Amino acid sequence: MDLAHLLSELHAAIDHVLAVPAESLDGDQLRQLMVGLQAERGRLELAAGDVTAGWDTSGAWALDGSLSAPLAVGRETRCDHQRAKHELRRAHRLAQAPELRRAVLEGRLSIDHVEMFLRYATKARLARFLYDEAMLVGLCEGLRLFDYCRKVLHYWAVRVDLELDLPVSHALTPSAVYLSRNGITGEGVLSGSLTPIDAEIVERELKRLMALVKASDTAGGVRRTVAQRRAAALVMMATRSVNATGPTARPLIQVIVGDDTVRHLCELGSGHVVHPTDLVPLLDTALIETFLFDGPSTVIAKSHTRTFTGALRKAIQVRDRRCQHRSECPAPAADSDVDHRRPYSEGGATSQFNGRVECIPHNRLAHLHDHPGHDPDPPERPLGPLDAIRCRLRWHVLRSEPTPENAPL
Secondary structure, three states, X not given: OOHHHHHHHHHHHHHHHHOOOHHHOOHHHHHHHXXXXXXXXXXXXHHHHHHHXXXXXXXXXXXXXXXXXXXXXXXXXXXXXXXXXXXXXXXHHHOOOHHHHHHHHOOOOOHHHHHHHHHHOOOOOHHHHHHHHHHHHHHHHOOOOHHHHHHHHHHHHHHHHHHOOOOOOOOOOOOEEEEEEOOOOOOEEXXXXXXXXXXXXXXXXXXXXXXXXXXXXXXXXXXXOHHXXXXXXXXXXXXXXXXXXOOOOOXXXXXXXXXXXXXXXXXXXXXXXXXXXXXXXHOOXXXXXXXXXXXXXXXXXXXXXXXXXXXXXXXXXXXXXEOOOOOOOOOEHHHOXXXXXXXXXXXXOEOXXXXXXXXXXXXXXXXXXXXXXOOOOOOOOOOOHHHHHHHHHHHHHHHHOOOOOOOOO
């Protein structure tokens, strides 16, 4: 094989792309070229990985006395040997995942998806991953947002860990926060991490206090960044705690459960997956607001008012999670409006199926607002007393069950 000619052709093709002035292309052409180049980059990374893995397997890298293949690759390609080590490991592991590899070669998934898939395909889960690979690839290639793919894989991992009876599969690293003070200036630096549940509690209260800080700043003509308001809200939280004399307020935690999965997993209102028993210690100190989903249909009844309020608004926010504008806007539901898909003035009902989340710019600015087509409302089942009792019973049963390490599946 004439490798020099092959590499020369590749070099020339890249030169052709570089010779195209971006200003000579319209928006559609730029988008087409951007998407195409990203897909080819993934294909090229796979090709480079195959060749590098072949060199590793051949042992030719050791002929000059190199101590390891990554060190030899780093030297020959003038790259960080740690990066070379990572790419070698990825290439060897990807050889076991033909469906994932094919999806990247065909431009249906990106090289970033490969990294994420392999992160979840741990040694303990590998056999199950290889069995479910085609299903997972099929689910993810239909999702435009990368975070949605991450959620699919996280759901899969939690459920597989439970089925495999891995005792620490859902265990969370305890929250830990560090405060270091400058011995001269007295300034402090906060760092650390919180469990999903602790983060949910802290974030909800911080957002509430940040809204108060913003209102105060607006009234007083004060200009601060979001990070500065967050710091002010944190100080306000600590100040109120020091001065509190009455009963402690109970944090509100929104939880999403499915009829057939509540014993195994559930979601916080922010979309993070947790094991239901992780919430049990909070049952006496927090308000657990449960949203029950029964397949694609929720259990909220229609409202006869024009605006989305109360439980109906919360249900739509929990369902949509983010702005539903066609641009795949990532604005979170908590900071967005809830509006009618089919306008109220045209007979559109104020119901969960005719409501959707849109961020303030996409909902209120006429040139950005889109009007999606409206399908007939599916039948809705009102939330009755029995549903509320079922939700309460679930937490009561979980409180009295053994810990997941000893609980039967």
